[in-house]
Amino acid sequence: MTISRRDFVLGASALVAGAGFAPAAIARSKPLTDILSWDRLTDHTQAVVNLALGGNSLAIASGDEVLVVDSKFTYLGPALREDAMKLGQSVSLLNTHHHGDHTGGNNAFVGKGSSYAHPNAISRIKTMAELFMGDAQGAVMRAKRDLDGNERAMELAMQVAENAQTQKVDDFVPTSPVDHGDTIRIGELELDIHHFGSGHTDNDIVVQLKSENIIHTGDLVFAGLHPFYLPAGGATAKGWIESLEQVLKLCDDETVVVPGHGAVGGKEVVENMKSYHEQLVDVVQGEINKGTSKEDAQQMSWPFMDGLQFEQIKGRAIGAVYDELKG
Numbered sequence: 001m002t003i004s005r006r007d008f009v010l011g012a013s014a015l016v017a018g019a020g021f022a023p024a025a026i027a028r029s030k031p032l033t034d035i036l037s038w039d040r041l042t043d044h045t046q047a048v049v050n051l052a053l054g055g056n057s058l059a060i061a062s063g064d065e066v067l068v069v070d071s072k073f074t075y076l077g078p079a080l081r082e083d084a085m086k087l088g089q090s091v092s093l094l095n096t097h098h099h100g101d102h103t104g105g106n107n108a109f110v111g112k113g114s115s116y117a118h119p120n121a122i123s124r125i126k127t128m129a130e131l132f133m134g135d136a137q138g139a140v141m142r143a144k145r146d147l148d149g150n151e152r153a154m155e156l157a158m159q160v161a162e163n164a165q166t167q168k169v170d171d172f173v174p175t176s177p178v179d180h181g182d183t184i185r186i187g188e189l190e191l192d193i194h195h196f197g198s199g200h201t202d203n204d205i206v207v208q209l210k211s212e213n214i215i216h217t218g219d220l221v222f223a224g225l226h227p228f229y230l231p232a233g234g235a236t237a238k239g240w241i242e243s244l245e246q247v248l249k250l251c252d253d254e255t256v257v258v259p260g261h262g263a264v265g266g267k268e269v270v271e272n273m274k275s276y277h278e279q280l281v282d283v284v285q286g287e288i289n290k291g292t293s294k295e296d297a298q299q300m301s302w303p304f305m306d307g308l309q310f311e312q313i314k315g316r317a318i319g320a321v322y323d324e325l326k327g
């Protein structure tokens with residue numbers, strides 16, 4: 001029996017994601033600080049995969065340079081930066097989209113190195129001062145709850161909370177717009193930037209490191225989870241399905257796929273997400289045809305949803321697709 005590189009990766013991260021909260025007992029190939037648990041995915045990449053800690057962050061390092069993809073919540077930004085600094089002295093940041101569980105920690109990075117996002121994400125992040133303020137003010141409570149009162153995490157969270165009153169939204173806004181077809185160089189590595197139009201938001205970026213056959217999809221993929229729908233941010237089922245069709249073209253049978261949330265997988269996690277949306281459109285259209293109200297449809301469930309986590313956002317997805325199909 002041969003175990004491919006991808007099977008090895010998937011075996012390790014499936015354990016972690018299945019557990020939800022990453023238990024300390026699972027051995028890590030490369031521990032950085034004792035706050036965040038990193039899974040080594042390829043020679044130059046490692047990820048923090050933990051449902052409780054916001055979007056999955058990926059660190060891509062080469063030479064003295066490191067790019068952090070997504071910054072989780074504000075109280076985790078300093079820990080992410082501390083870890084990144086151990087991989088390389090020149091640290092840059094990329095946001096896959098504007099949502100606060102991927103951009104909350106931006107202020108630990110912006111102004112201290114390059115920072116990248118889609119132009120629409122940059123515009124939207126400029127309007128999120130209040131969200132970042134609340135996130136910073138709640139830092140100590142979050143660190144206590146989500147990181148079990150880890151001493152260093154509490155210290156960093158206290159600093160975040162103390163600085164909440166003086167933080168400015170500009171501290172969170174990436175300064176370098178990137179769009180489809182752009183590339184970013186990190187040491188000797190070249191990253192390809194993809195944007196396939198509106199899907200999960202109107203500013204989704206997929207990052208691809210071709211030399212190691214790995215992609216970070218942002219929230220175009222929720223693995224083993226219901227997807228988060230916020231139409232005000234540009235989410236549509238139609239656009240989401242079209243974007244995922246394009247993401248699949250980046251994948252072969254060995255591709256390592258880092259989703260926005262949930263376990264790292266292969267191209268099947270992209271296929272599963274696409275299938276979820278296609279089936280959701282079908283069943284919701286069926287209910288509309290039968291005259292079912294939106295409220296009643298939101299209470300329903302179908303076999304393709306069995307076993308998925310994030311149950312609390314299922315009704316939101318159904319309602320958003322209901323509205324979209326009704327036009």
Ligand SMILES: [Zn+2]
Binds near residue numbers: 097099200219228260
């Ligand atoms: Zn999102």
